[in-house]
Amino acid sequence: MTASSPAVARPRNLMVSLAARGFVKIGVLPVLVLVALVVFASMSDNFLTVENIHSALRQNSYIVIATLGQFIVLLTGGFDLSIGAVTALVSVSTAMAMVAQAESSSPLTAVLVGIAVGMLVGMGCGLVNALGIASLNINPFIMTLATASAFSGLALMLTSGVPVAGLPVEFSDWLGFNKIFGIGVPIWIAALAAAGLWVLLTLTRPGRHIYSVGSSPKAARLSGISEFRTLLLAYVAAGGLAAIGSVLLTARIETGEANLGASLPLQTIAAAVIGGVSLRGGSGRVIDAVLGAVFIGIVANGMNLAQINSYYQMIVTGAVLALAVVADRLRSRLAVAVYAGKV
Amino acid sequence: MTEPVLRVRGLTKKYPGVTALDQVDFDLRRGEVHVLFGENGAGKSTLISIVSGAQRPDGGTIEAGGRAVELSGVAAARALGISAVFQEFSLMPTMTVAENLVMGSEPGRFGFVDRRRIRRLARERLDEFGFRIAPDRLVETLSRAEQQMVEIAKAFRPELSVLILDEPTASLTDEEAERLFALVEEARGRGIGIIYITHRMAEIRRLADRVTVLRDGRLVTTVPGDTPDEQLINLMTGRVVEDLYPELPVPGTDVVLAARGLTTFDGSVRNASFELRAGEIVGFAGLMGSGKSAAARACFGLERVDSGTVTIAGQDLTGAKPAAVMKSGVVYLPSDRKQEGLFLERPLRETVTLPWLRRAPMSTGPLLRPGRERAVAGDMLRRMQLSPADPERPAASYSGGNQQKGLLGRALLGECTTYLLDEPTVGVDVGARVTIYERIVALARAGSAVLVVSSELPEILHLCHRVYVFSHGQITAELTGADINEEMILRHMMHWGEPAAKDIA
Numbered sequence: 109m110t111a112s113s114p115a116v117a118r119p120r121n122l123m124v125s126l127a128a129r130g131f132v133k134i135g136v137l138p139v140l141v142l143v144a145l146v147v148f149a150s151m152s153d154n155f156l157t158v159e160n161i162h163s164a165l166r167q168n169s170y171i172v173i174a175t176l177g178q179f180i181v182l183l184t185g186g187f188d189l190s191i192g193a194v195t196a197l198v199s200v201s202t203a204m205a206m207v208a209q210a211e212s213s214s215p216l217t218a219v220l221v222g223i224a225v226g227m228l229v230g231m232g233c234g235l236v237n238a239l240g241i242a243s244l245n246i247n248p249f250i251m252t253l254a255t256a257s258a259f260s261g262l263a264l265m266l267t268s269g270v271p272v273a274g275l276p277v278e279f280s281d282w283l284g285f286n287k288i289f290g291i292g293v294p295i296w297i298a299a300l301a302a303a304g305l306w307v308l309l310t311l312t313r314p315g316r317h318i319y320s321v322g323s324s325p326k327a328a329r330l331s332g333i334s335e336f337r338t339l340l341l342a343y344v345a346a347g348g349l350a351a352i353g354s355v356l357l358t359a360r361i362e363t364g365e366a367n368l369g370a371s372l373p374l375q376t377i378a379a380a381v382i383g384g385v386s387l388r389g390g391s392g393r394v395i396d397a398v399l400g401a402v403f404i405g406i407v408a409n410g411m412n413l414a415q416i417n418s419y420y421q422m423i424v425t426g427a428v429l430a431l432a433v434v435a436d437r438l439r440s441r442l443a444v445a446v447y448a449g450k451v
Numbered sequence: 452m453t454e455p456v457l458r459v460r461g462l463t464k465k466y467p468g469v470t471a472l473d474q475v476d477f478d479l480r481r482g483e484v485h486v487l488f489g490e491n492g493a494g495k496s497t498l499i500s501i502v503s504g505a506q507r508p509d510g511g512t513i514e515a516g517g518r519a520v521e522l523s524g525v526a527a528a529r530a531l532g533i534s535a536v537f538q539e540f541s542l543m544p545t546m547t548v549a550e551n552l553v554m555g556s557e558p559g560r561f562g563f564v565d566r567r568r569i570r571r572l573a574r575e576r577l578d579e580f581g582f583r584i585a586p587d588r589l590v591e592t593l594s595r596a597e598q599q600m601v602e603i604a605k606a607f608r609p610e611l612s613v614l615i616l617d618e619p620t621a622s623l624t625d626e627e628a629e630r631l632f633a634l635v636e637e638a639r640g641r642g643i644g645i646i647y648i649t650h651r652m653a654e655i656r657r658l659a660d661r662v663t664v665l666r667d668g669r670l671v672t673t674v675p676g677d678t679p680d681e682q683l684i685n686l687m688t689g690r691v692v693e694d695l696y697p698e699l700p701v702p703g704t705d706v707v708l709a710a711r712g713l714t715t716f717d718g719s720v721r722n723a724s725f726e727l728r729a730g731e732i733v734g735f736a737g738l739m740g741s742g743k744s745a746a747a748r749a750c751f752g753l754e755r756v757d758s759g760t761v762t763i764a765g766q767d768l769t770g771a772k773p774a775a776v777m778k779s780g781v782v783y784l785p786s787d788r789k790q791e792g793l794f795l796e797r798p799l800r801e802t803v804t805l806p807w808l809r810r811a812p813m814s815t816g817p818l819l820r821p822g823r824e825r826a827v828a829g830d831m832l833r834r835m836q837l838s839p840a841d842p843e844r845p846a847a848s849y850s851g852g853n854q855q856k857g858l859l860g861r862a863l864l865g866e867c868t869t870y871l872l873d874e875p876t877v878g879v880d881v882g883a884r885v886t887i888y889e890r891i892v893a894l895a896r897a898g899s900a901v902l903v904v905s906s907e908l909p910e911i912l913h914l915c916h917r918v919y920v921f922s923h924g925q926i927t928a929e930l931t932g933a934d935i936n937e938e939m940i941l942r943h944m945m946h947w948g949e950p951a952a953k954d955i956a
């Protein structure tokens with residue numbers, strides 16, 4: 109038998125109950141962020157300075173932007189493993205276009221041409237993914253794994269593996285190091301991208317279509333939604349976001365690199381999952397993805413300040429991902445209990 | 452009086468904002484069919500999900516075979532001989548029928564499964580029930596009714612003492628249901644206690660030894676199986692339900708949708724010709740797999756068409772995509788609400804409004820207006836008498852009948868010229884059916900063409916101006932007026948071979 113009277117099922121400890129309810133309501137992330145902040149603040153005096161927080165956020169804005177792209181694709185029930193290769197290819201083509209254009213025109217024109225080329229390349233890569241997945245029905249995992257290989261091959265081929273240097277200094281000045289109202293340009297752009305994506309997903313029809321296709325492709329089709337167009341939008345947007353991140357990163361490092369972003373597929377998926385985005389598609393919010401990415405950034409920054417060896421850092425990142433998934437599972441189980449009024 | 456096989460006392464289950472079960476007492480005797488009866492959302496599925504170990508209660512006791520038991524999971528319940536067929540199926544879609552049938556007790560040697568034996572066991576099990584389904588088929592390729600059969604075959608195990616069936620005939624036709632009744636009666640004869648949930652009065656007449664009525668999660672009473680229908684409905688709803696079927700309006704004459712010589716690629720429909728007229732309610736009757744459903748799906752672009760044409764509002768839309776068909780004012784209600792209708796983890800509002808977001812109050816340009824959308828959805832849920840009528844709850848948290856009402860509400864929201872409704876009242880309680888039938892008739896009165904595909908004979912008999920009977924993929928009769936009677940329909944349902952002379956081909 110189960111609880112012999114309803115009274116027995118009541119929580120015994122109010123604190124435990126409140127903690128469990130809070131955990132269910134807001135998820136693991138705020139808890140993890142708090143733990144990370146406390147740990148790193150105690151390990152390094154420099155951690156909780158305005159200076160450091162700003163620089164951590166700036167470094168992190170590239171991952172945030174890429175994670176937003178990964179997030180859209182996850183919402184449709186897919187994956188984008190090519191996000192790192194797209195970043196590399198965009199970096200290389202932006203740099204090459206800029207260098208070529210700079211010979212014959214003003215820096216402003218060169219920078220604009222470079223950015224335009226980068227954006228087109230990024231969205232073009234997204235288009236290739238979308239066509240394979242939406243019209244040839246190739247599994248997103250396989251398709252983006254294949255294109256990842258092809259895109260990074262292309263990037264290496266274009267540069268023969270040598271970084272593209274000689275970019276106009278204005279490019280790095282404007283997009284890499286510039287501040288507006290005391291806040292770095294990449295942070296502004298990451299915030300704008302997040303806000304734009306939020307508007308797309310919650311306030312527009314195509315955004316709603318992304319959720320519905322991810323939740324049940326069959327039911328979406330029966331509602332007259334075009335799966336093809338929806339996936340096209342998602343993958344092209346993901347390519348576009350990867351391109352934005354890549355252009356900013358290229359401006360920061362002042363060269364076009366064919367090996368940029370190699371760890372992005374893992375990092376972006378990890379960020380989204382830690383944030384609580386479902387891998388089955390159809391559920392997750394922009395804020396979840398952003399917080400997940402920010403958390404990964406805090407951990408990396410804290411470990412840098414604490415002068416933890418980068419090999420250990422990789423191990424920690426992997427462990428944190430696994431931990432977050434376990435914690436998330438615990439949360440859904442607790443949610444059932446709380447839902448049922450047991451806690 | 453025999454000792455009950457199952458005794459439930461003070462059972463309570465709460466969800467946020469809803470008490471699904473409130474101090475319910477329930478007894479099940481050996482060798483009886485005990486029907487659970489109640490409105491959508493009354494707590495029937497919740498009760499059996501607790502008794503079968505799928506959910507834990509918040510309070511109360513369960514005794515099986517005279518001993519207090521703790522049902523920690525479905526496996527624990529099964530070990531006590533309690534086995535259930537749930538309203539929402541629990542089969543593994545990517546596994547074969549055979550694998551699903553033996554799941555949890557796979558025969559094998561040294562840790563390897565013995566595929567051949569699994570197949571043979573499954574074959575035997577299916578034959579025993581007379582279900583003609585190949586054991587090698589993947590579950591995801593089965594129709595809802597076929598899945599239902601596999602679920603039933605899976606639940607009948609040799610060491611059974613309590614068998615639980617939650618709306619088992621919801622998508623079966625009379626023919627298939629008849630076979631199930633025989634099985635249930637045979638099980639009763641062997642001393643098995645059976646909990647049977649249904650909204651169909653005829654099944655209560657046919658099977659019930661006792662009926663327990665639930666309302667709003669509370670026990671109303673337990674009465675003998677021969678209690679008159681009106682009294683049961685009265686106990687269930689707390690009010691008197693008069694005529695179930697409203698009077699039909701005079702049909703129009705304009706043909707809205709016409710199919711000529713329609714043949715689908717997979718042969719599920721062959722050379723079918725039919726038409727729907729404005730202001731008319733047309734019925735498709737037939738057994739499972741007779742093509743009645745496939746014919747409707749083909750009109751909506753969900754089946755590959757091999758030959759023949761579908762013309763809608765004068766436009767040739769043969770093989771067009773659902774989106775294109777919808778543009779010409781057609782809406783389709785799928786019979787499989789979980790697979791093809793609902794966005795389960797999303798708020799029910801999104802399921803309801805998705806096809807119509809483009810409409811005036813809900814968006815301006817590509818921008819949504821969340822407030823308006825919420826109002827439209829909430830309004831429709833209230834009009835369809837959903838409980839709870841809260842559009843922000845996830846679709847999955849609604850009871851089966853309420854999910855169905857939500858989907859139907861979505862179809863009605865379309866203000867279309869043609870409605871293709873595949874099993875519109877699956878799982879809906881008698882009281883709510885009255886509302887649904889009224890709405891369907893109101894559609895016709897307003898000049899829409901309505902197609903009702905149904906495996907429930909009464910719906911075909913009382914709701915339709917004209918009926919096409921399907922058998923083996925072909926239309927075997929077109930009936931109107933006094934010809935729409937049980938005898939004629941059944942005769943043509945069983946009909947083999949060439950279409951009858953009345954076919955309009």
Ligand SMILES: Nc1ncnc2c1ncn2[C@@H]1O[C@H](COP(=O)(O)OP(=O)(O)OP(=O)(O)O)[C@@H](O)[C@H]1O
Nearest residue numbers: 466471491492493494495496497848850851852853
């Ligand atoms: N997972 C859930 N989360 C929240 N509420 C739920 C959940 N499952 C059921 N409910 C609520 O519990 C109540 C009882 O639901 P239940 O499924 O037992 O109804 P039912 O009698 O089987 O109805 P139906 O005839 O429609 O199948 C309903 O109000 C329903 O909304």
Ligand SMILES: [Mg+2]
Nearest residue numbers: 496538850851
């Ligand atoms: Mg139910």
